[in-house]
Structures are given as structure tokens and as C-alpha cells.
Amino acid sequence: MKIEKLFKKVEKFFKLDEEEQATNDKQRKKLINSLEKKIVSMKEKIKTSDNKEKKIELKRELEFLIDLREKM
Numbered sequence: 001m002k003i004e005k006l007f008k009k010v011e012k013f014f015k016l017d018e019e020e021q022a023t024n025d026k027q028r029k030k031l032i033n034s035l036e037k038k039i040v041s042m043k044e045k046i047k048t049s050d051n052k053e054k055k056i057e058l059k060r061e062l063e064f065l066i067d068l069r070e071k072m
Contacts, residue, residue, distance in 0.1 A: 006034055035069040
């Protein structure tokens with residue numbers, strides 16, 4: 001899943017009120033799973049990238065994804 005699409009889904013989930021979030025446990029698990037897959041893929045991109053600037057940018061995105069996963 002592309003990162004933009006993943007962000008849209010997470011944003012949509014967080015717009016739900018807390019009661020709806022609690023009842024949508026299946027959706028929460030799917031989003032967490034997608035975030036974990038994206039984190040693994042970002043780590044691989046960081047390892048294989050030769051460009052230092054690209055690595056720095058990817059690391060920032062990775063940190064954001066990890067924080068987002070923890071908030072879920």
C-alpha cells in the first residue's frame with residue numbers, strides 16, 4: 001500500500017469518535033498491520049539507499065510511522 005493511501009486511512013480512522021474506534025477493532029488491526037508492513041519496507045529502503053539525503057528523509061518518515069503505530 002502506498003504511504004499516501006495509508007495516511008488517508010489512518011486519518012479517517014482517527015476522525016471517528018472514541019466509541020466508534022473501540023468498536024472498529026478489526027479496522028484498527030488492519031491499519032496496524034499495514035503500518036508494520038510499511039515500516040519493514042522503509043527499513044529495507046534505508047538499508048539499500050546510497051544517497052545520504054534520501055536516507056535522512058526516509059528515517060524521518062520511518063520515525064513518524066513508528067509513532068503513528070504506537071498511537072494506534
